[in-house]
Amino acid sequence: MEALVAVQIHGALVEIEGAGVLLRGRSGVGKSECALELVRRGHRLVADDLVRIEADPARGVPLGSGPELIRHFIEIRGIGLLDVLDLYGEEAVRMRAAIDLVVHLEAWREGAEYERVGLDRRCETVGDFEVASMVLPVRPATSMATLVEAAVRDEMRRKAGVNGARVLDQRLRLRNHRARRPLPEAGP
Numbered sequence: 001m002e003a004l005v006a007v008q009i010h011g012a013l014v015e016i017e018g019a020g021v022l023l024r025g026r027s028g029v030g031k032s033e034c035a036l037e038l039v040r041r042g043h044r045l046v047a048d049d050l051v052r053i054e055a056d057p058a059r060g061v062p063l064g065s066g067p068e069l070i071r072h073f074i075e076i077r078g079i080g081l082l083d084v085l086d087l088y089g090e091e092a093v094r095m096r097a098a099i100d101l102v103v104h105l106e107a108w109r110e111g112a113e114y115e116r117v118g119l120d121r122r123c124e125t126v127g128d129f130e131v132a133s134m135v136l137p138v139r140p141a142t143s144m145a146t147l148v149e150a151a152v153r154d155e156m157r158r159k160a161g162v163n164g165a166r167v168l169d170q171r172l173r174l175r176n177h178r179a180r181r182p183l184p185e186a187g188p
Helices: 031-040 084-088 144-159 164-180
Strands: 007-016 019-024 044-056 061-065 073-076 080-083 096-098 101-107 122-126 129-138
Touching: 007 031, 007 144, 019 031, 019 096, 019 144, 031 044, 031 073, 031 084, 031 144, 044 073, 044 096, 061 129, 080 084, 101 144, 129 144
Parallel strands: 019 101, 101 129
Antiparallel strands: 007 019, 007 044, 044 061, 061 096, 073 080, 122 129
16 A cells, blocks of 8 residues: 555544544534543643644554644634643643544534444545544534543444444344244143
8 A cells, every 4th residue: 555645634633542533523613622621631632623644554544643833732712722732731632643533523403313323333534544433413511522532432342342232232132032932832
C-alpha cells in the first residue's frame, strides 16, 4: 500500500482510554465543547478544528495530529481560544493518536432514524483505512461527553470480541426458541 499523503479535515480528535476518537459534524454542533468536557474528565486533546491525518505504516492505522500553529488550542464560542496545555497541563494533551472511532455529532432531527440496537457498526474511510463510525444526535441538556465515552468503551469491547447488542440478541433468540418448543407430554 502506498503511504497516505497527509490530509487535513475539519473536526476534533481526543484520546479516550487509549483510543483516538475523531469528532465530526457541522460547525457549531458542539465538537469543541464535547472535546473540552472530555479533557476535563481526564482524557487528552490531540487536535481541535483541523485534524491532520496520515498513515502509521507500522500499525496500519490512520494517525491524527494537530497542525503545529494551532496545536492544543481549542475554540469555545462565547469564551474564545483556550490553550489546553496551559490550562490543564501536559497530561491533558497528546501530540498524535491513532483514529479508532469516528463520531458524527448531528443536531437532533425529529423523525430521523438513529441507531437503536447496534448489532453492527458501520465503517467509513479515513485516509486509506476503514474505521468504525456512528452518528450521535445532539439534544439540549444531553451530555455528549458521556455518550462519546460509552461509545468508545463499547467499540473497544467489540474489538476484543464482545458485542453487548449481540449478547442480548442471542439471549432473546434462545428464550424465544425455548418458548416455542412443545412442552413434554404429561405422564400417566
